[in-house]
Amino acid sequence: MTTILPSATLSPVTPAFVAALRRSFAGELFEPGDDGYEQARLIWNGAITRRPGLIARCSGTADVLATVRAAREHGILTAIRGGGHNVAGNALCEGGVVLDLSALRGVRVDPVARLARVQAGVLIGALDRETQAFGLACPAGIVTETGVAGLTLGGGIGWLMRKWGLTCDNLRSADVVTADGQAVTASRADHDELFWALRGGGGNFGVVTSFEFDAHPLGPQVLAGLVLYPAERAEQVLRAYRDHLTDAPDELCTGLSLRIAPVAPYLPASVHGRPVVGVPVLYAGPPAAGERVVAPMRALAGPPLVDLVGPTTFAVHQSLFDRSVPAGLGYHWKSHYLPPLTDAAIATLVEWAWRLPCASCYTILFHLGGAVARPDPADAAFEDRTAEHALNVNAVWQPGEDPDPHIEWARELWSAMAPHATGGVYVNFLGSEGEERVRAAYGPGKLARLAAVKARYDPTNFFRVNQNIAPGAP
Missing domain, CATH: 3.30.43.10 (Uridine Diphospho-n-acetylenolpyruvylglucosamine Reductase, domain 2)
Structure with missing residues (x-):
């Protein structure tokens, strides 16, 4: 025994x-x-x-x-x-x-049932490759090297979330090894409280070895790309962006990136190293139907510096941010959920976003709403479905560089935005920030329920190298 x-x-x-x-x-x-x-x-x-x-x-x-x-x-x-x-x-x-689990990289797609069975070491680029072969996609992340497992267990913000929900909203079942060394399958029908906790509660409850997801018709061709505006017009761009989002359809998936334009082959040399507002855009539907919907993003507060929106493949668009987040650099993130942007919030973002210690640091906002906001909030551990945006401040430095100036910039921007935030945070964007921030990720009600599930499936807190939820102790 x-x-x-x-x-x-x-x-x-x-x-x-x-x-x-x-x-x-x-x-x-x-x-x-x-x-x-x-x-x-x-x-x-x-x-x-x-x-x-x-x-x-x-x-x-x-x-x-x-x-x-x-x-x-x-x-x-x-x-x-x-x-x-x-x-x-x-x-x-x-x-x-x-x-x-990195060697567990099997993906099996059932195109008739529109399901994907995914092992725990799979990266989302590989998931996209397999599902797109059948003209399907699973809502999953924004960087191809992200692991499906951690993404799902924390919720799953991604390009397709406004149309089909978070990654965890598309989870049908999960095979789990529990802390007492048993293998179970969690779903709405079996181990339903464990299934509830897995959808947003992180790695607190067991080792998930495989996931079963809903897959949806999309692509391979989509209308997508990136529009860049000069930072000197940032306030006008952000206000126009906010105003266009008020009646945006679920198919319009966008965000904002406030940064220095990288030296990238897809950008003209004239913008390399220039402070810019980036507006990545994806229309999650037939490309021809998206032209009218996407058009306002291509003319926010005057003509853009660069307009790269056009027909492309979903897999290519999914890799849009890959060059900005290579493995091996130093990273420190600070994050908030935000309500709809106010003029004061926009002014604060613009004031701080380009006080950068280096050109690798940047700030990004993910537009939520749509199918993210629609489910019953009590249906999964993920919290907060009422937020309009997830703000992520990215401090990035090269090996050997002093990380302190980069981290200090991220903390100062994050602190400046706190008065404009909801008080909540996406758990997958948390660093090692302590118990208070874990509480902010779930709120008292869900944290109490998660603690009860933890007490049932991991009463000694064996799985504790995570954003930890103590068993029975909300």
Whole structure:
């Protein structure tokens, strides 16, 4: 029988644990000093440098079961890695074991039922490739290297959310290894409270090894692209943008990016290094029908510097921001939910957005509403469906650079925007910010319900390397 140890006793990896796991593990195991260890411990955020005592790269669910059971028996601190793209770096733990799901990359699409079965190591670029082969898409993120698992468990903001909801809203079922080493399937019909918690509650409740999603007809051809305006017209652009959103159809998926134009092959050299307001646009419907709807975004407060909106493929548009977030740089995020933009909020954004410590930092707003706002708020753990925007302030620095000026800029902009925010925050945009910010992500009612689910499925808080929800203690 597996010994259940309280979370306070969880410890670093021991030789006895490694020996026990080797007897029942079919995947790859990496200890410090092994060939491949240094590469295996790399994650997207280069600012995170934790050194696990063991990385257990699972080959299937049997390896996940073996790792959870052995870690429980030996009292080993455990982290879960899917895509490794989380800004807080919760895919790694210092000295403990990383339950690495990155090799589980199977995707199976049922084009008749319009369903996609997705393993926990799949990145959204691979999901798009498989679904688009059948003219389908699953609402999932904005960067192709993002892991489907972490994205879904935190909610799932993405290009298609206004049309078909968050990634978690499209989840049909999930295969889960629980803290007591059992394999269950959570859905509306079975383990329904666990299923509720998985849709927004993060990695607190078990190791999800595969997901089943609804897929929707889209593409491959879509009307999409990017419009750039000069920063000196930022206030006029943001006000016009706000006004056009009041009656925007669900198919119009947009955002705002306040930044220095990168040196990118898709941009003319005349704008490289120039402060700009970027308006990424996607029409989630037939391209011809989108021309009239998208037109106002192409003429906000005068002619744009660059207009790259046109027929393209959904997969190409999904990679639009990839060059801005390469793996290995240092990242620090600060985030708010915002109501509809007021003139005062716009003025504050414009005042702070270009006080940048370097050209790699930027601020982005994701337009919510539409199908994000429509479900019953109590239907899933995700919170807050009333917000109009998710603001994400991105401090970015090169390896070897002093991170402090970059982090300070992000914190100052975030603090300046606090009076204009709802008080809530998207949990996937949180860094290591403490219990108060976790509370802000869920609110007292949902946090109490999540704590009750945690008490049922993980009463000793075994899964605690995450935006943690303590069992039974809202």
